[in-house]
Amino acid sequence: MNAQSVILPDDLSQLSDAELRRLELKIARKHSGMFPWGAVAWAFGNLAVWLSLWPLVFTGLLPLWAAFPIATINLALVYLPTHEAQHDIIARPGTKLRWLNELVGHATSWMMITPFEVFRVTHLDHHRHTNDPEKDVDITSMAPGPWSAIWAAIKARQPNAKRSADYVAALARNGREDLILLSLIYKLGFIGILGTLAWNGYALEALFLWWLPYQIAITYIIFFLSWAPHHPGNESGRYRNTRSWRSAVGNIGSMGMQFHIVHHLHPYIPLYRTPAAYREMRPILEARGCRLGDI
Amino acid sequence: MERALKFIASILPLIFAFAFMVPVIDAGMQAVGVNAPFGLSTLSAALIIGGAWGVFAQITGRWV
Numbered sequence: 020m021n022a023q024s025v026i027l028p029d030d031l032s033q034l035s036d037a038e039l040r041r042l043e044l045k046i047a048r049k050h051s052g053m054f055p056w057g058a059v060a061w062a063f064g065n066l067a068v069w070l071s072l073w074p075l076v077f078t079g080l081l082p083l084w085a086a087f088p089i090a091t092i093n094l095a096l097v098y099l100p101t102h103e104a105q106h107d108i109i110a111r112p113g114t115k116l117r118w119l120n121e122l123v124g125h126a127t128s129w130m131m132i133t134p135f136e137v138f139r140v141t142h143l144d145h146h147r148h149t150n151d152p153e154k155d156v157d158i159t160s161m162a163p164g165p166w167s168a169i170w171a172a173i174k175a176r177q178p179n180a181k182r183s184a185d186y187v188a189a190l191a192r193n194g195r196e197d198l199i200l201l202s203l204i205y206k207l208g209f210i211g212i213l214g215t216l217a218w219n220g221y222a223l224e225a226l227f228l229w230w231l232p233y234q235i236a237i238t239y240i241i242f243f244l245s246w247a248p249h250h251p252g253n254e255s256g257r258y259r260n261t262r263s264w265r266s267a268v269g270n271i272g273s274m275g276m277q278f279h280i281v282h283h284l285h286p287y288i289p290l291y292r293t294p295a296a297y298r299e300m301r302p303i304l305e306a307r308g309c310r311l312g313d314i
Numbered sequence: 315m316e317r318a319l320k321f322i323a324s325i326l327p328l329i330f331a332f333a334f335m336v337p338v339i340d341a342g343m344q345a346v347g348v349n350a351p352f353g354l355s356t357l358s359a360a361l362i363i364g365g366a367w368g369v370f371a372q373i374t375g376r377w378v
Contacts, residue, residue, distance in 0.1 A: 178327050179375025203323050210326075214333030222341035225334070 025049060025299060031306040043303050047285035050296040054116070055108055055289040062100035062123045069093035069130065069228075076224055087227040094130060094229075094236035098244070099274060099290060101127045105139040106286045131233065132209045134201045137190065144189040146286060149260040150252050154192070156185045160245040161252035168250075172241040176234075240274075248279030254310075257284065262310035263297060270294065277314055280304065327377070331368020336360045 025045045028034065034042075072090055075081035103109055104124030110116035124135035141156045148154035150161075159175045159182040162168040175182040190198050216225040246252075248261050261283045266273035275290050278297040282288065288296050297304075304311055322329070339360035343350065350359035371377045 173378065174376075177376040177378070178371055200319065203319060206326065207322065207329075210330050210333050214337075217334050217337035217341070220341075222334075222337040223345060226338050226342075230334070 027302055031302055034306070039303055039306060043284070043300060046296060046299045046303070047281075047288060049299075050292040051285065051288045053289065053292075054110075055103060055291065057291055058100045058103045058289065059109060059119065059123060061096065062104075062127050065093050065096045065100070066126060066130070069097075072228055073224070076228065077221070083224060083227050087232065090228045091232040091235050094232040095239050095274075097127050097130045097236070098240050101131075101135065101138055102142070102244075103290060104135070105142050108287060108289050129205065131237065132205050134198060134205055136195070137186070137198050137202055140193050140195050140198065141186050141189045144193060146283065149283065150249060150255050154189070156182070156189045157241075157245040157249070158252065159185065160241050161249070162246060163251070165242070165246075168242055168246040169238060171246070172238045175241065176237065243273045243276045244279075247273065248276050258304070258307045258309045262312065263304075263314055264312035265314045277312075280309060280311075325372065327371035328368045331364050331371065335367060336364035339364050 025042060027042060031039065069090060072081065072086045072093075076083055076086045100123050104120050104127075107120060109120035109123055110118075111120075121135075124139070128135040128138050145155055145157050148156075150158065152158055159180070160168065160171055162171040174180060186202075187199055190196060213225045213230060216222065243266075247264065247266070250262075250264075254260055261280045263278055263280045266277050270277050275293060278293040281293045281297045281300065282290075284300075285296070301311065336357075337360070340357045343356040343359065348356075350356050354362075367377070
């Protein structure tokens with residue numbers, strides 16, 4: 020971590036592309052490289068809370084109606100630690116805590132019925148091909164407005180959805196066809212667990228602790244991580260394919276995605292540092308012609 | 315093996331319907347005290363509703 024403050028000149032318009040880039044990188048480095056203990060605690064704390072709901076509900080200590088919103092919050096919160104691990108933010112390959120990075124990824128992604136490696140390969144592919152109608156795995160989340168975005172997120176989970184085909188194509192493009200089979204095993208495992216619970220008298224518990232929370236959470240996640248920060252999703256290029264924006268539900272309610280532009284430019288910056296990095300980087304982003312909201 | 319897996323993947327909506335939707339509908343009807351019409355049991359009604367929905371999803375490629 021480099022704690023030195025980066026002093027920007029008053030008039031950035033006089034700087035060359037290389038000079039702007041150098042300043043931008045300096046700020047990015049200042050906000051990266053630290054161990055994101057919060058993401059690790061978040062990952063395992065969230066997992067522990069969600070797992071604890073099952074025995075609490077089964078034994079009658081917690082009513083299902085009370086457990087359902089908690090489970091929904093758990094499922095909504097599960098993606099971000101996984102996302103940090105996808106970008107090796109917890110520990111880079113070859114470092115001492117690399118095992119922890121991978122553990123966070125694997126320990127959390129199964130709750131969303133997706134192998135960690137599938138998340139990693141397809142998400143990094145999204146970074147390479149952001150807003151490309153043919154190659155961006157998240158392109159199906161694009162929609163003209165928020166309500167149509169919610170509907171698009173629901174449509175994206177239908178059996179014949181283009182999104183599934185886009186994910187398979189991304190895995191094939193990256194030489195990871197082996198993960199297609201693993202994805203299927205995860206899906207079958209999910210149905211197997213739900214079915215076993217349901218046919219043994221725990222149908223509503225399976226519905227309200229996992230299936231429905233997952234459906235609500237994935238819609239919320241696609242809305243805030245995919246649709247909102249890329250909207251309208253018709254521009255490509257490093258400085259134009261995403262944006263900053265002011266969310267009606269705030270930065271926490273939108274899972275830190277108001278500053279998604281910083282994440283796309285410098286995906287090694289931990290989530291909790293992106294607001295500070297954004298504020299410091301904003302004049303440079305303005306000079307670059309980025310799409311910046313009133314934030 | 316690959317053919318078997320492709321077959322399983324191709325009938326996932328039906329598997330989901332009978333593995334999960336049917337018992338959920340059955341349990342839901344019992345929980346809210348809804349009786350099935352024509353003297354059917356709630357499980358029979360759930361098999362008809364869940365099964366039909368699964369067939370719909372299987373044929374059309376969408377649940378909604």
